[in-house]
Amino acid sequence: MFVKHRFIRERRGLISRLREKGAGDLLKCIQCGSCTSACTVNAVDEEFNPRRMIGLITRFNKLPDQDPWLCATCSLCVERCPQSVNPLSIILALRMIRHEDGNKLPDKVAEMIEQVKKTGFAFPLNQEARDKRMLLGLPEFRISEEGLNEIRKIITEAGF
Amino acid sequence: MSVTLYLGCVIRSLYPEVEKAVKETLNRVSIHFEEPKDASCCAPLGFFSLNRNVWLRLNERNMRLFQSTVVTACDDCFASLSDAFKIVSEKNGIKAPEVKPFEKIMMEKLEERGMVFSFKGLRCAVQHSCHLLRPARGMDDAENPRMVKRILERLGYLPIPYEGELDCCGGLVFEDRMSRVLADRKTRALEESGADCVVVTCSHCMRQLKSVSKLPVLHLAQLSALSLDVKPGEIGVPETLVRRMVKP
Numbered sequence: 001m002f003v004k005h006r007f008i009r010e011r012r013g014l015i016s017r018l019r020e021k022g023a024g025d026l027l028k029c030i031q032c033g034s035c036t037s038a039c040t041v042n043a044v045d046e047e048f049n050p051r052r053m054i055g056l057i058t059r060f061n062k063l064p065d066q067d068p069w070l071c072a073t074c075s076l077c078v079e080r081c082p083q084s085v086n087p088l089s090i091i092l093a094l095r096m097i098r099h100e101d102g103n104k105l106p107d108k109v110a111e112m113i114e115q116v117k118k119t120g121f122a123f124p125l126n127q128e129a130r131d132k133r134m135l136l137g138l139p140e141f142r143i144s145e146e147g148l149n150e151i152r153k154i155i156t157e158a159g160f
Numbered sequence: 161m162s163v164t165l166y167l168g169c170v171i172r173s174l175y176p177e178v179e180k181a182v183k184e185t186l187n188r189v190s191i192h193f194e195e196p197k198d199a200s201c202c203a204p205l206g207f208f209s210l211n212r213n214v215w216l217r218l219n220e221r222n223m224r225l226f227q228s229t230v231v232t233a234c235d236d237c238f239a240s241l242s243d244a245f246k247i248v249s250e251k252n253g254i255k256a257p258e259v260k261p262f263e264k265i266m267m268e269k270l271e272e273r274g275m276v277f278s279f280k281g282l283r284c285a286v287q288h289s290c291h292l293l294r295p296a297r298g299m300d301d302a303e304n305p306r307m308v309k310r311i312l313e314r315l316g317y318l319p320i321p322y323e324g325e326l327d328c329c330g331g332l333v334f335e336d337r338m339s340r341v342l343a344d345r346k347t348r349a350l351e352e353s354g355a356d357c358v359v360v361t362c363s364h365c366m367r368q369l370k371s372v373s374k375l376p377v378l379h380l381a382q383l384s385a386l387s388l389d390v391k392p393g394e395i396g397v398p399e400t401l402v403r404r405m406v407k408p
Contacts, residue, residue, distance in 0.1 A: 022212045040328040044341050070338050073206040074328035075294035079302050086295075092209040099210050106334040109207050120200040121169040122207070133176045136394065138183075141172060147198035154217045160210070 014061055021093035024086030029054050035077035035087040041070050050077055050087045053094070068094040069106050113160055119143070120151050163265070164226045164257065165193040166241065168234040169201050170363035171379075177396030178366075181381040182233045182262060184395065188388040189269045196225040204240035206291075206332040219244035220252075229258045231265050233381060235289035235362035236332070242297055261292060263308050263361050263380055264299055270314045277316035277387045281406035284317050284383070285355035287346070287369060289362035290328050308361060308380060315387040322353035331368030343372045350375060356404055359383065376401055 015026055035050040036042050042049055048071075053064040068091045077087040099105060105113075112122040120143040125133075133140075143151070165186070171178045186193050203218045223245055232238040242259040249256035269275070286308050293302045300307040303326070309319040327349065330342025350358050350373060357376045360366045369377045376398050385395045392402045 040330075040342065041333075041338060044345065045338065067335060069335050070333065072290075072328045072330050072333050072338075072342060074290040076290075076328075078295040092205055095209045096211065105210070108334045109210075112207055113210075116201050116203065116208075121173065122201045122203075123169040123173040125173045129173055129176055133179075136176055136180045138176055138179055141195075141197060143198050143200065147200070150221060151200050151218065154221070155214055158211045158214045160214070 014057060014063070017097060018057065018090060018093040021096040023090045023093035024084070026054060026058050026085065026090060028083040029058055029085045030083055031055050032082065034080045034082060035085075038076040038080040040072045040074045040076065045070070050091065054085070054087060054090060057090070063097070064094065068092070068098065069109075113155070117152055117155050117160070120148055161190070162192040162194070162228055164228050164230045165195050166199060166202075166222075166226075166230050166232050166237060167195070168232065168237040168363055170367060171233050175363065175366065175379070175396075177394075178233065178363075178379040178381055181379065181385040181390070181395040184390045185266070185381055185384040185388060186231075188385075188390075189266075189273070191231075191265065191269070193231065194228075199225050202237045202240040202244070204236050204291075204332075206236065207334060215240070216244055216247060220248045223248055223256060226257045229260060231260055231262060233262045233363070233379070235261055235292040236364055239291035239297065261299065261361065263292070263311055266380070266384060267307055267311050270311065276314050279318075279406060280316040280387075282317045282383075282401065282404065283354060283356045284312050284319050284359045285322050285350050285353045285357070285375075286312070286319055286325070287329060287350070287358055287360045287362075287365045287377075288326055289360070289365055292361060308359065311380065312359065312383065315383060317383060319359075320353060320355055322349055322355070324349040329365050329368045331362070331364035339368070340372075343368050347372045347374075357401055 033051045039050055048066055053066055056062045056064045071091045075088055115122050115124050167179055199222050200218055203215045205215055208215050238261040245256035288305045292299055293305055296302045312319045327346055329346045330339045333339040357378050358369055359378055359380055361380050366377055382395050382397055386397050
């Protein structure tokens with residue numbers, strides 16, 4: 001009885017942690033595999049299996065090993081899920097949990113966050129584009145110092 | 161008609177020729193636009209998937225800066241802004257501005273004015289953006305998209321069907337090996353399609369496919385501007401493509 005109780009509590013722990021991070025209704029998942037058969041990444045790498053990832057969480061209370069950053073966010077799983085579980089939202093929540101647990105972000109992602117902190121934009125303007133913009137008569141764009149401070153505050157307050 | 165133009169980081173920083181094409185097109189179909197200069201990146205959860213709060217707060221801030229219908233030139237911006245605005249407006253009980261992708265406003269304008277352009281015969285393979293179609297946001301059929309093709313037809317181009325048309329290009333995969341596998345798969349299909357060029361409406365598709373494809377990759381706005389008589393050199397349309405077009 002005690003074991004069963006603890007099991008349920010821990011399982012709820014992981015699920016509520018995922019829910020806080022925007023994961024859809026995991027417990028509605030019937031393990032049908034529609035997500036996996038629609039999955040862009042699974043079609044080229046069978047190790048990446050959304051159905052199995054969700055099953056590990058809901059049935060065994062385990063964080064899946066698969067790298068959630070492999071997901072292409074193509075959202076076919078969301079469109080095809082007959083239970084409206086929104087598997088993509090679960091994968092995105094797994095990325096957030098991994099980050100919270102101290103796993104390194106992909107370099108490109110870390111770089112984009114730095115850029116947003118610095119300039120307000122994820123992709124910086126290089127000299128070639130600057131020259132091209134001038135040649136085409138396009139205006140300069142730059143966020144005001146006041147605006148940048150607002151943006152930086154939002155990002156740093158979240159711990160980045 | 162007056163709108164807020166939101167071009168997004170990638171187009172402004174990497175593809176000024178697309179920005180030029182969007183602006184020339186809007187001018188020529190009499191859509192007045194303004195660009196709030198303090199608006200930030202739309203922080204799509206596809207790469208900003210670290211903290212939903214940052215995504216929501218950055219876009220709550222963007223929302224305050226937008227006074228009219230927002231027109232995006234990148235479908236990832238479209239998805240991020242419209243999803244975030246919906247949540248923010250429900251939370252705060254305020255009305256959010258409408259968000260429309262460039263292709264939607266173009267379709268409306270072409271239909272409203274009954275505009276059809278002379279046939280140019282350029283064969284176009286459309287790269288359908290995942291984030292325009294899914295999860296369905298009421299813009300086009302999620303499994304059988306037609307909007308961009310219909311626009312191309314009206315503009316005088318020839319959209320062609322090909323194998324794996326709905327496949328994702330992997331432009332938002334930040335794991336290098338997987339990103340490359342998906343890009344190669346898509347490029348192979350595009351190159352075997354017999355198309356003269358690839359047409360995109362998302363700046364991540366553009367970045368991804370330009371890095372691997374031998375075919376010219378163009379934003380729909382570039383072909384729109386070309387039909388509206390903007391000089392190809394000004395909007396980055398290669399001469400080789402122009403030479404291939406049927407003269408009216």
